[in-house]
Amino acid sequence: MYHFKIFTLWGNILAVYGRRGILSLHFDHTGEEEVKVKAGGSIERIWPDLFTALQNYFKGKRSIDFSRFSVDMKEYPPFTARVLEHIRQIPYGRVCSYSAAARALGCSGGSRAVGRALGRNRLPVIIPCHRVVNQDGCPGGFSSGLEKKLGLLTLEGVKFNELGRINDEVFISR
DNA sequence: TCACGGTCCAACG
């Protein structure tokens, strides 16, 4: 298992990387770990790319796409993994509701289960769980702090109307 | 089994 630190406008991020792909991202990382990149693995080809993608993303560069990075989902329970893989397809600056995601996975009525699954996401931004919101356009919850969710959505240009809701056209499905 | 969520819906006022 490798790990390395990434410097962004939103602070330091620690990325943990295994043989199969990225395992987790940790925000607000203030530790002093050295960047560890062992020779011979595939990581040194991947990480400069991830490094710049994240830097550009937090600079506010539009439509940054993280789908080319391989992620390791082996540790997630089956439904959770399916939820995470599914919501990975939500494009930059768009959103979808918890219930629509549940429905798409053949689990209509499982909106709370979807929320619970998203709360276990160890790969924020790369797996954009902040793009899943309540059906009525309200932001919904975020286990690591709602301010972060609002910040990420705002960074992507998502606007909230006077009632604090996201308008219809931003949704890919409801 | 049971309790717990990043929810949803209908029924109020």
Add this chain to the structure above:
DNA sequence: CGTTGGACCGTGA
């Protein structure tokens, strides 16, 4: 519109 109570579903203990 805002609030409230109950129902729904996957996990982990």
